[in-house]
Amino acid sequence: MRRALAAVTALSVSSAPIGCLMVLRRMSLAGDAMAHAVLPGAAIGFIAAGLSLPAMSVGGFIAAMAVALLAGFVSHATPQRDDASFAAFYLIALALGVLLVSLHGSPVDLMHMLFGSVLAVDDAALVQIALVSSGTLCALALMYRPLVLHSLDPGHLRSVGGPGAAAHVLLLVLVVANLVSSFLALGTLLAIGLMMLPAASARFWVEGLPAMAAAAAAIGAVSGAAGLLVSFHAELPSGPCIVLICGAVYMVSLLFGRRNGLLAGHLPKSLYRARAGS
Template sequence: MTVNFLLAPLQDDSVRHSFAAVLALALAAGPVGVFLMLRRMSLVGDAMAHAILPGVAIGFLAAGLSVFAMTVGGVVAGIVIALLSGAVSRATQLQEDASLAVFLLVSLAFGVVIVTANGMDIEKLMEFLFGETAAAMNAEKLLVIAVNSTVSILVLALIFRPLVIDCVDPTFLRTVSRGGGIAHLAFLIVLVLNLVSGFHAFGTLLGVSIIIVPAAAARFWTRDVTRLVALSSVTALLTGWAGLLVSFYADVPSGPAVTLAAGAVYLVSLLFGPVGGLLPRAWPRRHLEA
């Protein structure tokens, strides 16, 4: 009965597309989430996830519900917002997180105004914001997510070493190499690609959850960066599939379902994780004494 419960939804083509999309997204979202966390950029990622909505809305305005047009618009908008917020923080006394917050709110409002003022009904808008119900996904979205994840993995493999060094000792990286700025820009582009993939899979408001929450949960189990990446990807895959099952059987939006599944894993990790978990800290193991 349990096996049938887990595998029966795969008889639906759209659910199979959704599972394949979650697999592809998890492989790229795992390392992206880890580096967002290690670089203390988790809130930046959340802000940029909302900032892509105007680009998606403009793509919708130009070509209707074209997945590729909305993807291009979202990628361009995300990169522009990231560059503008960085430029504002360098040209003024406003911190980058504050400028990102401003761009986030303005972008989100602008995007909603565009799509509602040009013929999108409330039901479709809810799918834009929170993901589709019944874990539905078409082949075009799956193709976009697969391409974005492949590009992300290849780029992360090229910039993995400077990203790790920048997390540990950014001053040393600036001393021995000039590639830190290039690696940071490449990482921002990879982040935008994954945010657009998250939008297509789970909506613009909660698509970032599969990037951030699994990485935060994995941090309670290991300190090793390589293990963090692997554990974050596995957690993203499992919680993504669990969320899709909830979405399919309960007919609820996929974004909240996946986020709640990831939140449950985070809660378990917070309580029982050996690296800073609440219970291990309350009852620490005895150390050997000489």
């Protein structure tokens, strides 16, 4: 449980700010596609080296980056839009990964790769998650301005000679690296949960990217701790509990969020003033 809490907290701190950039760029589906694309690479690493953390991580990273680059190439070389190309490639990757694991592993291996097991995170996985989280935060600090400008106005960044291509590639690398780390704990089907749900929730409460990133990281960390507690006391799978808590926070934010929440215009303004004062 201590390792699981440390892993979920580290993943939240690094994944949630990346998710904020993805939300601003309307690339949520792309993130979901890359999360599913981790599976065939991890399956190949599993076939080659068994349950080897380095082999599965490297395979998953290569596969997810390949899907991202192929989808981007198709959307630029053909009239097909990004969402259609990402959807096509992630479905192919997911089916291929399930097939490979089914042919060379057991049903337990398949369930572990699809849904993860955060309570089974060992010291090696925890070190990898910590390294990816630390590297992500350092990269965001060094490339913050290009990443933000490329997310909000890529045309302006290109017009002033900024590193638009480098910012785009860096964002893809950071997304894939965090998804591979999340895959170790939550599996390919749920890895995107800690990245996108807290970011989407935070947008209903705060203004400005720094505040949004901080709020998303806090939502992810608190939801992770709450999900672990619920799973422990109710004897339920930890990964789905964590993502469901994140989903519950999103639904509350969608309804009552002070920025464009569905019910925000119908609640007394004094209630929001009291919340802001507290």
